[in-house]
Amino acid sequence: MKASFERRRIIALAALVCVAAGSAAGLTTGLVSCTPADKPVEARPLTAAEAQRLAGMQARNFKDGRVGVRASLGRPGAEIKLAGWIDWRRPLTYLAATAPAPGPDDGLLQAVPGIIATRPGRADGGLPPAAPPAKDWRVRPSTATTSHPAPIDSFVALLFTIASDRPTDQSGAVADLLARSDSRWLGTDRVADKTVDVLLGPAVPPQPKPTATPHTTATPRPTTTPKPTTTAGPTATPKPTTTASLTTTPKPTTTASPTATSRPTGTGVLPSGPAAVGPASPTPGPNSLAAMGGAVRYWLDGDGRLHRFEALLGKDLPVKVDLTREERPEIVAIDALGGRTTKPRQVNAEEAEALALMRQRNRAAGGGRITLTVPMLPAGMLLANGWLDWRQTVAYIGAYDMDRKDERVLMRANRGGVTVRNDGFTAGKPPPLPPPDGQWQTIPWTARGDELGGLDLDLLLNEALAVSGTGEDDAEALREAALWLRRDTLAGGPVNVYEIQKGADVGGARGAARMRYWMDRTGVLRRLELRTRTGAFAQLDITPGDVPALTRPRV
Numbered sequence: 001m002k003a004s005f006e007r008r009r010i011i012a013l014a015a016l017v018c019v020a021a022g023s024a025a026g027l028t029t030g031l032v033s034c035t036p037a038d039k040p041v042e043a044r045p046l047t048a049a050e051a052q053r054l055a056g057m058q059a060r061n062f063k064d065g066r067v068g069v070r071a072s073l074g075r076p077g078a079e080i081k082l083a084g085w086i087d088w089r090r091p092l093t094y095l096a097a098t099a100p101a102p103g104p105d106d107g108l109l110q111a112v113p114g115i116i117a118t119r120p121g122r123a124d125g126g127l128p129p130a131a132p133p134a135k136d137w138r139v140r141p142s143t144a145t146t147s148h149p150a151p152i153d154s155f156v157a158l159l160f161t162i163a164s165d166r167p168t169d170q171s172g173a174v175a176d177l178l179a180r181s182d183s184r185w186l187g188t189d190r191v192a193d194k195t196v197d198v199l200l201g202p203a204v205p206p207q208p209k210p211t212a213t214p215h216t217t218a219t220p221r222p223t224t225t226p227k228p229t230t231t232a233g234p235t236a237t238p239k240p241t242t243t244a245s246l247t248t249t250p251k252p253t254t255t256a257s258p259t260a261t262s263r264p265t266g267t268g269v270l271p272s273g274p275a276a277v278g279p280a281s282p283t284p285g286p287n288s289l290a291a292m293g294g295a296v297r298y299w300l301d302g303d304g305r306l307h308r309f310e311a312l313l314g315k316d317l318p319v320k321v322d323l324t325r326e327e328r329p330e331i332v333a334i335d336a337l338g339g340r341t342t343k344p345r346q347v348n349a350e351e352a353e354a355l356a357l358m359r360q361r362n363r364a365a366g367g368g369r370i371t372l373t374v375p376m377l378p379a380g381m382l383l384a385n386g387w388l389d390w391r392q393t394v395a396y397i398g399a400y401d402m403d404r405k406d407e408r409v410l411m412r413a414n415r416g417g418v419t420v421r422n423d424g425f426t427a428g429k430p431p432p433l434p435p436p437d438g439q440w441q442t443i444p445w446t447a448r449g450d451e452l453g454g455l456d457l458d459l460l461l462n463e464a465l466a467v468s469g470t471g472e473d474d475a476e477a478l479r480e481a482a483l484w485l486r487r488d489t490l491a492g493g494p495v496n497v498y499e500i501q502k503g504a505d506v507g508g509a510r511g512a513a514r515m516r517y518w519m520d521r522t523g524v525l526r527r528l529e530l531r532t533r534t535g536a537f538a539q540l541d542i543t544p545g546d547v548p549a550l551t552r553p554r555v
Helices: 002-013 024-029 048-064 151-161 168-179 349-356 358-365 456-466 475-481
Strands: 066-073 080-087 092-098 107-112 115-120 138-141 184-191 194-202 295-300 306-312 318-324 367-375 381-389 394-401 404-413 417-422 441-444 482-490 493-500 515-520 525-531 537-544
Touching: 048 066, 048 168, 048 194, 048 295, 048 306, 066 092, 066 151, 080 151, 092 151, 107 151, 115 151, 151 318, 184 295, 194 306, 349 358, 349 475, 349 482, 349 493, 349 515, 367 394, 367 456, 381 456, 394 456, 404 456, 456 525, 456 537, 475 482, 482 515, 493 525
Parallel strands: none
Antiparallel strands: 066 080, 066 318, 080 092, 092 107, 107 115, 115 138, 184 194, 194 295, 295 306, 306 318, 367 381, 367 537, 381 394, 394 404, 404 417, 417 441, 482 493, 493 515, 515 525, 525 537
16 A cells, blocks of 8 residues: 555655745745744754654654645635645545635535546535535546646645655654755744644655665556456456457547547636746755755644645745644545545455356346446546447447537447447437438447547447356456455445456556446446546446337448
């Protein structure tokens, strides 16, 4: 877990070299004003004890896990308020943004390192609802590692950075480096009825030189598309099936699904803008705060708990954050960020047998209505609905961009490929039956895709078609390859959520496989979940029932 967390944390660290746009001196004379004017205190170097507390701050935050967050971003009178919670162990943050006046800067935000999900709308009472809304989320990669990050993305990256599961035996070496750095003690203050020290320190604490080659114990969550596998459906070893060819990596075409042609839709929460401002400065010295991610002002109590911090995210864009450490609610992630916390374990014999019989049970169920939700690059969400026929190995859907409903495509998929037609239906409505005549193009699976590999929409449809058959899979092999992740509910009924490692997943972290399978108590698949090229999750939900004749369209 620790190695996995550290790798995910790199995403949050990468763009913080300029997170505090002012230098240490600039912050000391600008934002820093924490002692009464009649009791001036001159900044001084950290003592050994103060350096040790600052060095242990990240580990303390990680150990505490969840805290409340109250922040203001911007100058007084024009600041945007942010309120909610962060879980540093998962890691996950859930916030509501409230502008001075109702408008487009209001909204909900959930984020994991590297991924931002936003939903427009003003939250009642300034706090996000405990149960996040299920719909209308936009998902995008964080801009924190780009040359022009959005302020909210830099803020979220800083939130994640102030916690770490770094081994405690490194804290002494980090404290020594901090004591020799430009970090400073600025004075004392009172926060939450506690006397705290106010310290000027780095956004990214210095890293001691490794004494040995670290041993990698886990693989980070993938944020790009892994190479596709040749195994269709839930089995540990490739077996020939009637739909095995559907997982072949396709090539790009001009008529690909909306995932290939989507446009940015914006963040939906907070205006974007650069985090670093002003002319380029000379290369900072190794002890300077600029060389450690920039200067941040920390309010630390005697136990090393952080209660407040301040920084500059851009010119005239200060951020002030209070951490309410008595707030420790469990944060539920939206489906696009993985849903409830997983507790991976190997499947038992009964579960492995149920997975081995899933294809047969799906085929016996026949199919039903399907809905799809697919996060798209560079931003936005693709929605689709239609039908899946497991007996005929056919799916028929109408797909559209949630924010550009004029971008619509009808798709009929089978074992050989897809037949597509632009337009021809109303966004949000079922695709027409029979399909409209004319303007269809048939494309084999091997001719679809782009430079990143198979399209996320295609991969979901491929797997949905593949998990139906007359043969039983190898239960013993599944006991080795499959993991039980959690028990959950879907459409009001209980389900078990599994993952099955195959192809590029093998050897990766537990719980980080590309595909997840949600199975109901009858052993029928109710949801396919795909870790997309954005790093977020896409869902294909199946509601078993009668399936109309999904006739081939007249091209």
